[in-house]
Amino acid sequence: MRAKTVLPAVAMTAVSMVLTLAVVMMWLGQAVPWLVALVVGLGIDGGWLATLAYERRLAAQGDHSTPVTAVGWCFGLLAAGVLIAHALTAGSSPGAWLAVAWLPIAAKALWLVHGLWERTALTPAALGAIRGIRQEARDEAAVARARLKAEASTEETRLTAVTEAGARVARVQAKTAQTLSRAWSTLESAREGEDTGRALTSVTRPVTPGVTARWDLPVWGPSEPVPALESAPALSDDALDAVVDQIRHSEDPALSYREMAARFRATGHAASEVRLRAAWKRVV
Structure with missing residues (x-):
């Protein structure tokens, strides 16, 4: 990579020096002896080459000198000025000389690019x-x-699965609610029917004579938890019959079995459902 930047600069510098020397020889050779013209041309090229060599040594040491750089640019501008002056005073083909008059400036610019590359080059x-x-x-x-x-x-897959599962649950809940609604409507229709009361009375009258049965639908909705009852001593059959009879006749008309059972347990008494129903049948 180093050769790609230094070789063009060396070649253009060499061409610029040769052109400068040739122009000085042709331009001053007619007015002064050719040895004097040769010395002037070599002086311009030598000064340019000397400052360039000093700049390269400083760059190799990682240093930089502004005066040396300025002197080098002065020699480059001087060489370019000589080429431009010769092109303007040449009688034939001035355009050709003007076309190469920029070579010294271009050579200095290439050396500047090469120096920048060296300062940023890596191993x-x-x-x-x-x-x-x-x-x-x-x-x-x-x-x-x-x-x-x-x-x-x-x-995305997890969200899709959760969404589908939620949709299935919602469909099942909706279907269950619809089924419960139909069942509740059927129960309500049966309870409100004209023949329901007579049918229930005909069934319960032989079992509970003298007692008017009350049939209520269960509560469908949120319910309050029943507090746990403290353990109470078991009642004997006679004591159980007495408590049931007392609770049953605590109001007029007499309470139904469901109301009696609720008050029986609310007062803190304890008895199994079988014994409580047996006591109810004995009392009634």
Whole structure:
């Protein structure tokens, strides 16, 4: 890579020096002896070459001198001025000389580019390390993108499954609610029917003579929890019959079995459902 920047600068500098020397010889050779013209041409080229060599040595040491750089540009401008002056005073083909008059300035610019390259050039080991770091960064970025895509796909699948499950649950709940609504409507229709009361009375009258049965639908909705009852001593059959009879006749008309059982347990008495029903039958 170093040859790609230094060879054009060397070639253009050499061409510029040859053109400058040739122009000085042709331009001053007619007015002064050719040896004097040769000395003037070599002086311009030598000064330019000397300042260029000093600049290169300073650059190799990692240093820089502004005066030396300024002197080098002065020699380059002087060489370009000589070429431009010769082109303007030449009788034949001035355009050709003007076309090459920029070569000294171009040569200085190429040396400037080469110096900038040297200040920023890296060793092959450093370049290899940089390439490795960049490749590692690209690999990590690719892995991160793949991981994010996989996580997004997994999350999308999970959300889809949850949504479908929720939809199925909602459909089941709606279907269950509809079924319960129809069943509740059927029970309500049966309770409100004209023949329901007579049918229930005909069934319950032989079992509970003298007692008017009351049939209520259960509560459908939120309910309050029943507090736990403290354990009470078991009642004998006679004591149980007395308590049941007392609760049953605590109001007028007499309470139904359901109301009696609720008050029986609310007062803190304890008895199984079988014994309580047996006592109810004995009392009634």
